[in-house]
Amino acid sequence: MAEAKISPGKKRFGKLLGLTLVGLVTLFIVFNVGSFGGSGRINSAPILESNGRYKVDQLKYPKYTGRKEKATFVTLARNDDLYSLLPAIKSVEDRFNHKFQYDWVFLNDEEFTDEFKRVTSSLVSGTTKYGLIPKEQWSFPPDIDQQRAAETRRQMKADKIIYGDSISYRFMCRYESGLFYRHPLMQEYEWYWRVEPDVKLYCDIDYDVFKFMRENNKKYGFTISIKEYEATIKSLWATTKQFIDQHPEYLAKNNMLDFISDDEGSSYNLCHFWSNFEIASLDLWRSPAYSAYFEHLDKAGGFFYERWGDAPVHSIAAALFLNRDEIHHFDSMGYFHPPFHACPVDDDVRLSHKCDCNPNQDFTWKGYSCTTKFYTVNGLTKPKNWQLHAE
Numbered sequence: 001m002a003e004a005k006i007s008p009g010k011k012r013f014g015k016l017l018g019l020t021l022v023g024l025v026t027l028f029i030v031f032n033v034g035s036f037g038g039s040g041r042i043n044s045a046p047i048l049e050s051n052g053r054y055k056v057d058q059l060k061y062p063k064y065t066g067r068k069e070k071a072t073f074v075t076l077a078r079n080d081d082l083y084s085l086l087p088a089i090k091s092v093e094d095r096f097n098h099k100f101q102y103d104w105v106f107l108n109d110e111e112f113t114d115e116f117k118r119v120t121s122s123l124v125s126g127t128t129k130y131g132l133i134p135k136e137q138w139s140f141p142p143d144i145d146q147q148r149a150a151e152t153r154r155q156m157k158a159d160k161i162i163y164g165d166s167i168s169y170r171f172m173c174r175y176e177s178g179l180f181y182r183h184p185l186m187q188e189y190e191w192y193w194r195v196e197p198d199v200k201l202y203c204d205i206d207y208d209v210f211k212f213m214r215e216n217n218k219k220y221g222f223t224i225s226i227k228e229y230e231a232t233i234k235s236l237w238a239t240t241k242q243f244i245d246q247h248p249e250y251l252a253k254n255n256m257l258d259f260i261s262d263d264e265g266s267s268y269n270l271c272h273f274w275s276n277f278e279i280a281s282l283d284l285w286r287s288p289a290y291s292a293y294f295e296h297l298d299k300a301g302g303f304f305y306e307r308w309g310d311a312p313v314h315s316i317a318a319a320l321f322l323n324r325d326e327i328h329h330f331d332s333m334g335y336f337h338p339p340f341h342a343c344p345v346d347d348d349v350r351l352s353h354k355c356d357c358n359p360n361q362d363f364t365w366k367g368y369s370c371t372t373k374f375y376t377v378n379g380l381t382k383p384k385n386w387q388l389h390a391e
């Protein structure tokens with residue numbers, strides 16, 4: 001095949017063409033780099049609308065249309081708690097609630113601010129409701145001896161007992177023990193899940209926990225159990241025994257006394273479910289047994305003459321008035337409330353639920369937790385490797 005020949009004139013033209021092309025390419029690159037790096041313009045810049053707001057595409061989860069339980073989240077909080085509450089809500093929404101879109105009731109002893117309502121409602125996928133606690137439920141009952149209550153606070157402060165000198169903490173414990181479920185906003189519900197500021201869920205929950213509770217005849221669910229500070233509940237057990245003596249009919253046949261007492265009821269072993277997390281039946285607290293129990297405790301005055309917490313009060317009631325198989329340990333959620341972590345120690349459970357926690361920080365099987373006892377007294381199978389996390 002004949003070689004194509006290029007004459008000297010054509011060569012010069014070719015060089016010129018080549019140089020022009022290189023120049024054009026260089027200009028193109030410079031122009032484009034300038035438009036990204038230099039001016040910072042990007043192709044998909046948000047559009048500024050005439051009202052001064054950016055137009056954004058809102059990604060919404062499809063509305064959940066399956067059957068839902070009559071259930072709600074419930075959070076007692078101050079306006080000041082807003083920004084420590086937000087990550088807790090976000091975690092619960094991301095791990096669970098965006099799939100089912102349950103309502104969320106917020107309760108406060110003061111009116112919630114617009115900021116609190118605006119920001120929390122932007123995070124919750126269900127309907128949010130904001131309730132004010134009636135003054136008479138957030139104050140001293142009239143028969144409380146103020147001097148005696150003040151003396152307790154002084155002494156507990158001297159003894160460095162946590163929240164020992166706080167009046168509002170006592171109102172909170174009394175309200176969470178016996179009053180929150182009576183709030184008008186709670187009346188339409190049968191189930192609740194309590195959420196507090198600063199908590200976190202570590203694992204994905206892909207099923208409807210409220211449906212699980214109903215279908216499996218569970219009435220009270222917990223993640224962490226622990227021992228109470230004895231100094232805060234010195235007379236709680238004696239007051240409880242008095243009540244049971246008066247009302248033996250309220251004891252469940254297959255109750256779980258062996259979880260809360262190591263000597264068949266002579267004394268309380270301080271074990272309780274940590275109530276900053278609760279998934280439970282509202283009917284449990286609305287029952288004649290619990291209503292009478294709370295009234296008995298309230299009359300005794302221990303919320304103010306000592307510092308009875310809602311956790312031991314609820315736990316003792318659940319252990320005595322429920323059958324043991326109505327109490328459930330949520331073992332695969334992962335949960336954190338400062339300073340304790342519940343993190344599934346079984347690799348299969350942790351990885352399949354996409355948990356983002358460190359099993360070496362798990363509290364569940366440690367000596368100060370009562371969950372090992374819960375498994376033992378109920379004949380439940382502990383997860384493999386639990387002993388590696390017991391020290």
Ligand SMILES: Nc1nc2c(ncn2[C@@H]2O[C@H](COP(=O)(O)OP(=O)(O)O)[C@@H](O)[C@H]2O)c(=O)[nH]1
Pocket residue numbers: 075076077078079081107108109110168169172195196197276
């Ligand atoms: N509205 C209101 N909520 C409170 C008050 N004190 C505590 N709480 C709420 O009650 C719950 C328990 O209080 P927290 O400070 O977390 O107690 P801790 O978990 O025992 O250390 C949280 O949901 C708080 O937001 C109060 O004075 N007013």
Ligand SMILES: [Mg+2]
Pocket residue numbers: 196197276337
């Ligand atoms: Mg808390």
